[in-house]
Amino acid sequence: MEFHQLRYVCAIAETGSFSRAAERCQIAQPSLSQQVLKLEEDLGTKLFDRLGRSVRLTEAGRAFIPHARSILEQIETARSSVADKNMDVRGSVSVGAIPTIAPYLMPRFTAAFAKKYPDAKLRIVEETTPVLVESLRDLSLDLAILALPLRHKDLELFPIRTEPLFAVVPKDHPYAGAESLALRDLRGEPFVMLRDGHCFRDLSIAACTHARITPNIAFESAQFSSLLGMVTAGVGISLVPEMAIDRNAGCRYVRISDPRATRTIVAAILRGRSFNRVQTAFLAGIRN
Amino acid sequence: MEFHQLRYVCAIAETGSFSRAAERCQIAQPSLSQQVLKLEEDLGTKLFDRLGRSVRLTEAGRAFIPHARSILEQIETARSSVADKNMDVRGSVSVGAIPTIAPYLMPRFTAAFAKKYPDAKLRIVEETTPVLVESLRDLSLDLAILALPLRHKDLELFPIRTEPLFAVVPKDHPYAGAESLALRDLRGEPFVMLRDGHCFRDLSIAACTHARITPNIAFESAQFSSLLGMVTAGVGISLVPEMAIDRNAGCRYVRISDPRATRTIVAAILRGRSFNRVQTAFLAGIRN
């Protein structure tokens, strides 16, 4: 039994003629005749009586045709359900972002995205890189906004942006009015930094090590805003990515001139994943 | 979209692996892989994510699989419904018989048939040959028990029995004690016969004509029993087929020795008709 055979027998049942059914199905009449014969052999019974020049359903045929019609209808329903799912703007997307990106990138972007896809279901989580990578792997997250470097071959990465690092200094700091400075200029300064586990801390230390300075870490925290408060209080200076600049705080931001003092933000997905319309739109949107 | 593709994707959904699905479907894994790819191209979306060495349904796949399962189930239901109909002992059969056969053949046979097929639905009608032939043609009858000669190419005939003709004479007739007689011996005798429209009348007259006698028809009726009454009363003699012999009547039956003085009874169906189990059984039964 094949689908085209079902289409042919239904066409015969509707038109009352092999020839007209063949026209409707856009095949030659002998081809249709052969396929009907084949189906009848497969089922072990005649579906049509050939009475001279007219054709009539047999009892078995009358029993069969409603099933055949239903199957063909369900094929269309199956196609539609897949097409709908594929184009559904009511889909969901789960996105993770690391804490040094989430508060600066996600609010504005997700507000704009929700406006564009009002029926989409967004789920945003803020976690560290290892946690987010694991969630991508177990498929509880569709997308993660991370920072390089990453060494996961099973992830497919889409660059979003590369931003310079800035030194945050107290208002009365000698470098407060400088247009830029080199990392080596910060040798001997006390630092306030994110604690272990944050990839930005690793990035900062890597940049310092490359500039041959060993940062004296006077204070650690889990969020930039705490760090900024400490800088304002004169406890020490810090490094932040450009997106974390807060113009209203009592600090000054000075661009780091070292060419390697940058952070590349990426969107990461698990390699091999297929996405629905909403997920695809989110990924496309956040890259622009 | 083809049935085998649906079988393959359902097997993957159930086993979680292309390789195990291929085993279950008894085809090589590359063949299954290609068919899944073809279905995905046809639908325009991925049904499965290939994640390293594991496979997982996509959203579109999760939407599709229930439909695919339902379609495959319905295919089996369709097959079953046809097979059931083909083997159903509760089917119906409509049979016609001409008046010179019906009262002698149908009662005993239909009683035996009803005992053998208690759930079958029998419908028996008694009509003349032209009416029965027309009913076969418009499909209101499945089978007709008729007598030769017939000249209908659209009918398929199955011989039941050939029986000799008998002369019916009064008890005190000179031939009453004869073992047999030739038709020519009846020249000059008055006849009582069935009226026009009955094929047995045509048969009788044809036999007489062939024997070179012109029967003097003193009385006509529509049934043998009336004819028998007239013979008993001495109004004339008659011809009857063997099956119409009534041993309890006040007449004597003498076999006609002319070799052409016979009647062949046949079961007739419309050429090209397919039959259900009950109709097939009836036809087979009445031929034995």
Next chain:
DNA sequence: TTGAGAGTATAGGCATTGCCTATGGAATTT
């Protein structure tokens, strides 16, 4: 009664399809 027309069935040919085996590529396990 005869010939034309209409409809289904058969025959043979051919492009396409579904399956095969062999093997490549990548991930996972030992």
Next chain:
DNA sequence: AAATTCCATAGGCAATGCCTATACTCTCAA
């Protein structure tokens, strides 16, 4: 690091579905 496992690709081939041509039968009109 090597072996194993799983899916994907490649090339070959038998089976299939369609084609055209035509046979056969029935119906209709002259």
